[in-house]
Amino acid sequence: MVEYQTRIHKFEDIRRYVAETLSQFELLRPESSHLTLRLLSRNGQPCGVYFCLQGPREVRLTAIWETDANTILFYDSRGERVGKTRLIEAPALEKQALACELSAA
DSSP states (O other): OEEEEEEOOSHHHHHHHHHHHHHHHTTOOGGGSEEEEEEEEETTEEEEEEEEEEOGGGOEEEEEEETTTTEEEEEOTTSOEEEEEEEEEOOOOOHHHHHHHHHHO
C-alpha cells in the first residue's frame, strides 16, 4: 500500500487529487472518467466524503476522505485498500459549502 502526506487547502483541490490518484492505480485518464461524490455523516454531522471514479469497462475505484483522521483512503476495483494520504492541512468540511460543491460535481 502506498502512503503519502500532502497539504491541500481547497475542496476542489481534494477532488482533483482524488481523481488523479485513483486514475493512476488503473492507468485511466481522469478527463475520460466520471467522479461522483457523497457526503458522509455521523450523528447528523459531516464526517467525510465518499468518492467514486467510474471508468471504462465498468471500472469503479473509490476513496474516502475521513475528516476526523484527516486521511484519504484509496480502494481498487476489488475493494482492497491500495493507498493512503495523510493531509497535513486540509479545508474544513462545512456542510453548506460542501453541498454546493457536491451539486456541481
